[in-house]
Amino acid sequence: MTTNAISLNLATTRQVWGFKDAVEGCLRAGITAISPWRDQVAAIGLEEAARIVGANDLRVTGLCRGGMFPAETAQGRQRQIEDNRRAIDEAAALRADCLVLVVGGLPGASKDLAGARGMVSEGIAAMLPHAKACGIKLAIEPLHPMYAADRACVNTLDQALDICEMLGPEVGVAIDVYHVWWDPRLAQAIARAGRLKRIFAHHICDWLVPTTDMLLDRGMMGDGVIDLPCIRKMIEDAGFFGPQEVEIFSRENWWKRDGDEVLAVIKERVATVC
Amino acid sequence: MTTNAISLNLATTRQVWGFKDAVEGCLRAGITAISPWRDQVAAIGLEEAARIVGANDLRVTGLCRGGMFPAETAQGRQRQIEDNRRAIDEAAALRADCLVLVVGGLPGASKDLAGARGMVSEGIAAMLPHAKACGIKLAIEPLHPMYAADRACVNTLDQALDICEMLGPEVGVAIDVYHVWWDPRLAQAIARAGRLKRIFAHHICDWLVPTTDMLLDRGMMGDGVIDLPCIRKMIEDAGFFGPQEVEIFSRENWWKRDGDEVLAVIKERVATVC
Numbered sequence: 306m307t308t309n310a311i312s313l314n315l316a317t318t319r320q321v322w323g324f325k326d327a328v329e330g331c332l333r334a335g336i337t338a339i340s341p342w343r344d345q346v347a348a349i350g351l352e353e354a355a356r357i358v359g360a361n362d363l364r365v366t367g368l369c370r371g372g373m374f375p376a377e378t379a380q381g382r383q384r385q386i387e388d389n390r391r392a393i394d395e396a397a398a399l400r401a402d403c404l405v406l407v408v409g410g411l412p413g414a415s416k417d418l419a420g421a422r423g424m425v426s427e428g429i430a431a432m433l434p435h436a437k438a439c440g441i442k443l444a445i446e447p448l449h450p451m452y453a454a455d456r457a458c459v460n461t462l463d464q465a466l467d468i469c470e471m472l473g474p475e476v477g478v479a480i481d482v483y484h485v486w487w488d489p490r491l492a493q494a495i496a497r498a499g500r501l502k503r504i505f506a507h508h509i510c511d512w513l514v515p516t517t518d519m520l521l522d523r524g525m526m527g528d529g530v531i532d533l534p535c536i537r538k539m540i541e542d543a544g545f546f547g548p549q550e551v552e553i554f555s556r557e558n559w560w561k562r563d564g565d566e567v568l569a570v571i572k573e574r575v576a577t578v579c
Numbered sequence: 580m581t582t583n584a585i586s587l588n589l590a591t592t593r594q595v596w597g598f599k600d601a602v603e604g605c606l607r608a609g610i611t612a613i614s615p616w617r618d619q620v621a622a623i624g625l626e627e628a629a630r631i632v633g634a635n636d637l638r639v640t641g642l643c644r645g646g647m648f649p650a651e652t653a654q655g656r657q658r659q660i661e662d663n664r665r666a667i668d669e670a671a672a673l674r675a676d677c678l679v680l681v682v683g684g685l686p687g688a689s690k691d692l693a694g695a696r697g698m699v700s701e702g703i704a705a706m707l708p709h710a711k712a713c714g715i716k717l718a719i720e721p722l723h724p725m726y727a728a729d730r731a732c733v734n735t736l737d738q739a740l741d742i743c744e745m746l747g748p749e750v751g752v753a754i755d756v757y758h759v760w761w762d763p764r765l766a767q768a769i770a771r772a773g774r775l776k777r778i779f780a781h782h783i784c785d786w787l788v789p790t791t792d793m794l795l796d797r798g799m800m801g802d803g804v805i806d807l808p809c810i811r812k813m814i815e816d817a818g819f820f821g822p823q824e825v826e827i828f829s830r831e832n833w834w835k836r837d838g839d840e841v842l843a844v845i846k847e848r849v850a851t852v853c
Contacts, residue, residue, distance in 0.1 A: 416804050416805065416806040416809075417806065418760075422763070449724060450723060450724045450725070450761040450762070451790075451793075454786060454788045454803075455788050455789070458761075460761055461763060463763075464763040486692075486727075487724040487728075488724070488734075489696070489733075489734065516725075516793065519725075519790065519793060530690050532691065532692070535690075
């Protein structure tokens with residue numbers, strides 16, 4: 306069942322291509338799946354984005370992103386939930402496989418990580434009825450522990466799966482190798498996600514040594530230390546065979562290159578080292 | 580039983596003080612526990628360092644550091660084990676509470692994290708008889724997952740405790756809040772470490788937001804997001820009441836300051852926010 310199907314996460318070409326350019330670039334490269342960011346959809350307009358997706362029969366492997374639940378006040382948290390409901394509407398209009406959730410970190414000056422984690426579960430629970438009504442699955446993306454304070458306080462696959470089990474079958478995980486590759490419990494956690502049928506997306510890139518920026522120095526597959534075929538096998542053994550979604554934030558390297566060149570390298574690497 | 584006893588990890592004042600200056604600075608500040616690095620001991624000479632420790636009745640809460648077990652060849656791994664045996668001798672001469680182990684990352688161009696982890700267990704097992712003979716406890720320090728590739732492939736407390744349980748009561752953990760604060764299983768893992776009587780050291784500093792350097796931008800206690808009293812309570816509830824060892828790598832801030840000033844701030848912060 307294994308294929309080398311690719312989805313382009315449009316963050317990867319963010320600096321050179323908007324939504325429409327990126328789709329045209331993908332089609333030139335024979336790539337028929339994408340995962341756009343909400344600001345990229347907004348820039349061209351949701352209707353036009355949905356029209357392009359439909360006209361080209363694109364698969365949208367995810368919409369990035371909902372989440373960011375913790376806030377200092379109940380009002381702040383409610384605003385986030387409302388924004389997440391709008392994100393669900395956008396995901397539905399694009400017929401996305403899922404809405405990816407980057408859950409948010411510590412609110413304000415708080416040091417209460419357990420409290421922030423509680424706000425995440427509550428926030429997802431609050432948006433879930435709308436997601437179900439729209440037929441949109443929610444994919445919690447556990448982020449690397451180095452983002453626990455400021456981006457996401459869900460930091461392991463097992464932690465995400467605990468939330469999924471609590472909330473029901475419409476809540477699953479987006480497994481990004483960059484965030485989880487180090488986890489000594491990775492194999493067991495991916496198998497667990499498979500048993501629960503909660504793997505909704507598989508993101509790839511690579512971990513560079515050294516990493517010079519904690520956010521914007523992700524590597525192209527093959528340029529770092531992640532054993533991509535090994536993790537891919539875990540994910541396929543767990544029953545997920547969707548496209549590998551390439552998401553590379555790389556301010557000093559890939560974001561400076563021509564989009565067609567980036568896609569050519571991605572295709573070559575997916576065929577040879579993933 | 581709670582006190583505000585402090586140990587100064589001599590990395591904290593590395594840029595301004597050598598071993599002797601640091602001890603004098605500590606004594607001026609009323610601090611009677613230290614944790615030196617091997618290069619700092621070597622610079623003054625092991626005998627002289629041991630003499631200073633004895634003459635001033637200092638507690639040495641740890642010697643930093645052994646470890647770095649993974650290597651590409653059997654010969655390379657053997658060299659590391661021999662170096663670790665010398666580190667045990669040095670820890671014994673200093674009457675240190677433990678030898679702290681930073682276990683090492685992926686060897687060479689390897690992507691085999693499981694293999695590296697196996698080399699760590701084998702390396703500790705190989706040095707253990709000498710540690711027992713010298714009466715020196717070995718403290719595995721799980722490092723933050725962002726160091727998995729290049730510094731330490733033991734990245735959670737539970738993972739370290741699995742190794743401890745396999746190897747016996749002389750192998751425990753050094754719990755550094757910087758490395759473990761994000762772990763959703765932290766409370767359970769610290770309780771487990773307590774049941775096993777394997778907490779050998781407690782290191783403190785803080786996680787800054789933003790963190791501008793992955794290695795050398797640690798914060799002074801109170802300047803970041805770690806709930807230090809909460810983790811301290813977990814550790815004391817688990818039965819460890821040793822000095823809190825202050826270890827701050829801070830190239831752009833604390834390493835540029837006068838040593839006496841740094842110690843004064845440490846004392847004030849330990850008394851108020853730890």
